[in-house]
Amino acid sequence: xxxxxxxxxxxxxxxxxxxxxxxxxxxxxxxxxxxxxxxxxxxxxxxxxxxxxxxxxxxxxxxxxxxxxxxxxxxxxxxxxxxxxxxxxxxxxxxxxxxxxxxxxxxxxxxxxxxxxxxxxxxxxxxxxxxxxxxxxxxxxxxxxxxxxxxxxxxxxxxxxxxxxxxxxxxxxxxxxxxxxxxxxx
Numbered sequence: 001x002x003x004x005x006x007x008x009x010x011x012x013x014x015x016x017x018x019x020x021x022x023x024x025x026x027x028x029x030x031x032x033x034x035x036x037x038x039x040x041x042x043x044x045x046x047x048x049x050x051x052x053x054x055x056x057x058x059x060x061x062x063x064x065x066x067x068x069x070x071x072x073x074x075x076x077x078x079x080x081x082x083x084x085x086x087x088x089x090x091x092x093x094x095x096x097x098x099x100x101x102x103x104x105x106x107x108x109x110x111x112x113x114x115x116x117x118x119x120x121x122x123x124x125x126x127x128x129x130x131x132x133x134x135x136x137x138x139x140x141x142x143x144x145x146x147x148x149x150x151x152x153x154x155x156x157x158x159x160x161x162x163x164x165x166x167x168x169x170x171x172x173x174x175x176x177x178x179x180x181x182x183x184x185x186x
Contacts, residue, residue, distance in 0.1 A: 001076065003042075006049055009076065013053045021184050022113050023049050028176040029109040036172060037101060037162060043082070047106055050078075051086050066090040104161040111155035112173045115141060118148035120186045130181045135170045142166075 001009070014020050030048030034041040054068035066087045073083050081102065088096050088103040089110060098104055119141055120129040141147045142156065159169035177184060 001046070001078075003046070003049070006046055009072075010050060010053060013072065014056060016056060019052060019055055022110070022117075023052055024180060024183055025113040025117070025177050026051060026106070026110045028180045029112065029173045030105060032172050032176040033105045033109060033162070036164075037105070039101065044102065044105065047082055047085050047102060048109055051089055051106055051110055062090070063093065066093055098158070098161075101162055104158045107155050108158040108162070108169065109173065111152050111158075112170070113177070114151040115148050115156065116174060116177055117184075117186065118151070128181065130174070130178045130184070130186045133174060135167055135174060138170045138174065139166065 010020065010023060014023065027045045027048035031041050031045040033039075034044035050073065051066075051069070053072055054065060058065040058068050066089065070083045070087050073086060081100070084096075085100070085102040085106050087093055088098045089106045090096075098107060115138060116130070116133065119133045119138055123129040123132050125132055142153055145153075156169075157166065159166060162169075164172070177186070
């Protein structure tokens, strides 16, 4: 499946603009991670784009999140590696553990999007908010539990399983999202 077809598939299952933007942000980060770590940029990007394809259907049943996605993706012919990574980003699915770089990458990438978006939204600028977010402020915000309280800081730290320090990961993620700032409205 090419990216255009994947965007169409996402649109069939995701109607909330913020969720779509989160998927686009995750895709951008996953692409940068793939390049940095020597993996297939298209494949990793697609995992990021489609990882929350079932979120609207399962938001009230967290233990089902990613299981429904797995069924949707398997029906479309996605590989077991692809669906394993999608499934493993939800720790509430019993019996699934992260074990591969793709699993860890998706977990930290999709988690950090919330922190970066929250840091951008508190900026006073009317436009180009991401351009003014700095890694140092993200690190500070990581320590503030009340800030972006739904962001799982432990999941963000999965970047270490990829051999990336927090500073490098935050810089990479921020750069990826800045490149998509127009699409993200930030």
